[in-house]
Amino acid sequence: MTTYNWDEKHIIRFPEKNVALETKDLHVYYGQNESIKGIDMQFEKNKITALIGPSGSGKSTYLRSLNRMNDTIDIARVTGEILYEGVDVNRPDINVYEMRKHIGMVFQRPNPFAKSIYRNITFAHERAGVKDKKVLDEIVETSLKQAALWDQVKDDLHKSAFTLSGGQQQRLCIARAISVKPDILLMDEPASALDPIATMQLEETMLELKKNYTIIIVTHNMQQAARASDYTAFFYLGDLIEYDETIKIFQNAQLQSTSDYVSGRFG
Numbered sequence: 001m002t003t004y005n006w007d008e009k010h011i012i013r014f015p016e017k018n019v020a021l022e023t024k025d026l027h028v029y030y031g032q033n034e035s036i037k038g039i040d041m042q043f044e045k046n047k048i049t050a051l052i053g054p055s056g057s058g059k060s061t062y063l064r065s066l067n068r069m070n071d072t073i074d075i076a077r078v079t080g081e082i083l084y085e086g087v088d089v090n091r092p093d094i095n096v097y098e099m100r101k102h103i104g105m106v107f108q109r110p111n112p113f114a115k116s117i118y119r120n121i122t123f124a125h126e127r128a129g130v131k132d133k134k135v136l137d138e139i140v141e142t143s144l145k146q147a148a149l150w151d152q153v154k155d156d157l158h159k160s161a162f163t164l165s166g167g168q169q170q171r172l173c174i175a176r177a178i179s180v181k182p183d184i185l186l187m188d189e190p191a192s193a194l195d196p197i198a199t200m201q202l203e204e205t206m207l208e209l210k211k212n213y214t215i216i217i218v219t220h221n222m223q224q225a226a227r228a229s230d231y232t233a234f235f236y237l238g239d240l241i242e243y244d245e246t247i248k249i250f251q252n253a254q255l256q257s258t259s260d261y262v263s264g265r266f267g
Ligand SMILES: Nc1ncnc2c1ncn2[C@@H]1O[C@H](COP(=O)(O)OP(=O)(O)OP(=O)(O)O)[C@@H](O)[C@H]1O
Pocket: 030, 035, 053, 054, 055, 056, 057, 058, 059, 060, 061, 062, 073
């Protein structure tokens, strides 16, 4: 069995003006357990970055910390900085609800509300005080088009979201997330509950979305990472090991552990 030197790292950096989001010395603890061990990482604007690594390496923990989803876990403690437009959104006085309008999330399993397709999207906007039906209609149409779902549902907008297929529900959740016009979209294995065709459609949607959004996606699917992402980050045991252009990670990784992982020889 190969032994690797885990102290060795290869991590790409970007010019400041291209950075959409950045973490500095980010640690996440669950009780006594340190699950993220001080990650310094930048995400480039209007690109898709894939986080890969074996089960338990901390991909979800890291991703969830980026828009403070770990706040809801009592034993979780997050230290370090998460810089978005010059603001550390990890500070205790940040309005998390407002921040999530800028940094949105799509979950592993589609989780539409038990409401109509239309109201899944308008719900948050109505709660925020938008009443004009024309404005709401416009939001619904634009977001469903961006999520590549409009043509399939435009005549059924008032049917329950649960009448949709899994892939369609996931695209509805994407439409819901982008309807508030976030800059950054976090996705944790968004295709894991989808069949291959729905997965391909989701990848096409992501390529379309990156014109307007910065996307960070966790995936276990190496083909998906290779096909859909611009940059790939290899996580292992709570550390960022190698981070570079996707083509380099898959064809010419700097570290043996990375190339062994992406070719299925390890992990
Ligand atoms: N809610 C939690 N409470 C306590 N420990 C947790 C919690 N969530 C994750 N952990 C621990 O943090 C570590 C990283 O887990 P995480 O779910 O981030 O890994 P992952 O890379 O997303 O794995 P997978 O590929 O299986 O989804 C693991 O040791 C896990 O047991």
